[in-house]
Amino acid sequence: xxxxxxxxxxxxxxxxxxxxxxxxxxxxxxxxxxxxxxxxxxxxxxxxxxxxxxxxxxxxxxxxxxxxxxxxxxxxxxxxxxxxxxxxxxxxxxxxxxxxxxxxxxxxxxxxxxxxxxxxxxxxxxxxxxxxxxxxxxxxxxxxxxxxxxxxxxxxxxxxxxxxxxxxxxxxxxxxxxxxxxxxxxxxxxxxxxxxxxxxxxxxxxxxxxxxxxxxxxxxxxxxxxxxxxxxxxxxxxxxxxxxxxxxxxxxxxxxxxxxxxxxxxxxxxxxxxxxxxxxxxxxxxxxxxxxxxxxxxxxxxxxxxxxxxxxxxxxxxxxxxxxxxxx
Amino acid sequence: xxxxxxxxxxxxxxxxxxxxxxxxxxxxxxxxxxxxxxxxxxxxxxxxxxxxxxxxxxxxxxxxxxxxxxxxxxxxxxxxxxxxxxxxxxxxxxxxxxxxxxxxxxxxxxxxxxxxxxxxxxxxxxxxxxxxxxxxxxxxxxxxxxxxxxxxxxxxxxxxxxxxxxxxxxxxxxxxxxxxxxxxxxxxxxxxxx
Numbered sequence: 456x457x458x459x460x461x462x463x464x465x466x467x468x469x470x471x472x473x474x475x476x477x478x479x480x481x482x483x484x485x486x487x488x489x490x491x492x493x494x495x496x497x498x499x500x501x502x503x504x505x506x507x508x509x510x511x512x513x514x515x516x517x518x519x520x521x522x523x524x525x526x527x528x529x530x531x532x533x534x535x536x537x538x539x540x541x542x543x544x545x546x547x548x549x550x551x552x553x554x555x556x557x558x559x560x561x562x563x564x565x566x567x568x569x570x571x572x573x574x575x576x577x578x579x580x581x582x583x584x585x586x587x588x589x590x591x592x593x594x595x596x597x598x599x600x601x602x603x604x605x606x607x608x609x610x611x612x613x614x615x616x617x618x619x620x621x622x623x624x625x626x627x628x629x630x631x632x633x634x635x636x637x638x639x640x641x642x643x644x645x646x647x648x649x650x651x652x653x654x655x656x657x658x659x660x661x662x663x664x665x666x667x668x669x670x671x672x673x674x675x676x677x678x679x680x681x682x683x684x685x686x687x688x689x690x691x692x693x694x695x696x697x698x699x700x701x702x703x704x705x706x707x708x709x710x711x712x713x714x715x716x717x718x719x720x721x722x723x724x725x726x727x728x729x730x731x732x733x734x735x736x737x738x739x740x741x742x743x744x745x746x747x748x749x750x751x752x753x754x755x756x757x758x759x760x761x762x763x764x765x766x767x768x769x770x771x772x773x774x775x776x777x778x779x780x781x782x783x
Numbered sequence: 784x785x786x787x788x789x790x791x792x793x794x795x796x797x798x799x800x801x802x803x804x805x806x807x808x809x810x811x812x813x814x815x816x817x818x819x820x821x822x823x824x825x826x827x828x829x830x831x832x833x834x835x836x837x838x839x840x841x842x843x844x845x846x847x848x849x850x851x852x853x854x855x856x857x858x859x860x861x862x863x864x865x866x867x868x869x870x871x872x873x874x875x876x877x878x879x880x881x882x883x884x885x886x887x888x889x890x891x892x893x894x895x896x897x898x899x900x901x902x903x904x905x906x907x908x909x910x911x912x913x914x915x916x917x918x919x920x921x922x923x924x925x926x927x928x929x930x931x932x933x934x935x936x937x938x939x940x941x942x943x944x945x946x947x948x949x950x951x952x953x954x955x956x957x958x959x960x961x962x963x964x965x966x967x968x969x970x971x972x973x974x975x976x977x
Contacts, residue, residue, distance in 0.1 A: 691790065692790065697788060
């Protein structure tokens with residue numbers, strides 16, 4: 456797959472997340488990866504056999520720089536992005552992402568062996584202002600209209616500065632909302648509630664991507680030294696009402712003021728609705744993923760409808776005994 | 784479960800299937816020249832008489848004739864009208880939206896400026912037609928003739944319009960738009976009465 460020599464050093468920032476640990480598992484199986492190091496504020500969610508992990512908070516900039524520069528990777532994969540209301544509140548997510556970006560990108564600039572950086576971004580960077588394209592491709596302007604979109608745009612901007620100074624290959628994967636078993640997603644959480652609110656006037660379509668497909672894209676992008684932005688989007692689309700009906704949930708049509716009340720109620724019930732998810736419901740979120748097929752060689756295996764079906768097929772209660780049997 | 788999904792652009796084939804009988808109640812559309820439509824992407828340009836909804840019935844009729852979704856251009860970007868039009872296959876009247884669909888291999892239908900006379904082709908928007916040049920796909924004229932108070936309507940697809948001379952810059956967009964308008968007018972001049 457790669458054309459890269461064996462024994463490459465790969466560093467994954469954000470290895471503790473669901474997506475990060477999935478990427479790490481897949482990297483461990485790659486023949487071109489010689490050494491694998493990960494850093495994150497949370498421990499990995501999967502058993503890793505080869506990877507060396509460092510538990511570091513985003514604010515520990517000096518320690519992060521020490522770890523990254525001492526390892527001196529050939530490839531750096533930056534997944535240190537906190538989606539608001541996924542693992543952290545908006546305020547914390549904004550601070551963690553900003554701190555981690557400065558530390559990781561700053562450290563990358565000090566690594567003489569570094570050849571390529573792959574960063575996690577999202578199609579939220581295109582924004583959903585009036586008149587924005589129905590399915591933006593990678594050439595569409597970056598005009599985020601949500602907090603998460605602005606955070607991701609900042610990560611992209613800092614990476615572009617790094618590329619300008621060092622000439623490194625910077626591959627940017629703009630992911631559709633990532634759903635998957637155990638992925639802490641505010642959109643996924645909302646869709647799994649017994650009653651699912653949707654916009655009565657718009658009910659706009661959106662696309663998603665499954666975590667396994669997103670992880671495959673990161674591994675391929677790292678192996679191929681991707682040097683451009685690419686949308687990673689499952690084909691097809693779905694609206695909130697359609698998703699609720701597929702999952703046999705009770706759809707709740709809402710108009711303007713109803714969203715405020717529904718948002719507060721949903722937060723109390725444990726599924727806060729951040730602004731980028733509200734934007735999905737009102738304005739939709741689609742993107743053209745055809746470039747990914749050209750440069751990464753494959754499209755996401757699961758369609759948007761299939762990802763939504765998988766979302767509703769997850770167990771509500773996971774029996775510990777079953778996990779032990781599966782592990783054994 | 785396939786009932787609850789839309790395509791990559793938000794078009795809902797099941798909603799269209801549900802609305803088609805209503806459209807057939809309003810229009811009895813005869814289609815000619817559908818064989819001129821290529822297997823890949825193409826930009827279709829139809830004439831438009833004011834308030835005739837010609838792009839809508841032409842789009843639905845050509846979808847039936849080709850078995851492929853024909854995406855017409857001109858939805859507003861506001862709910863609920865824009866959201867509903869997106870579900871029946873409409874795109875924004877934005878060059879980038881048209882270009883994206885053409886590059887995706889789609890059939891895109893745009894309207895010339897509306898006129899008060901049914902046999903007059905209005906100005907063709909060169910910003911939108913020019914996207915056929917950018918995407919390197921053919922542009923085809925489509926005449927639409929209907930009776931305001933009757934059901935019968937005709938939709939005829941002409942042969943692809945070729946630029947008379949090679950152009951490197953934006954002149955190609957303007958000249959293609961003029962030629963498409965010219966072809967539309969010639970087709971309307973010889974088309975039948977309704």
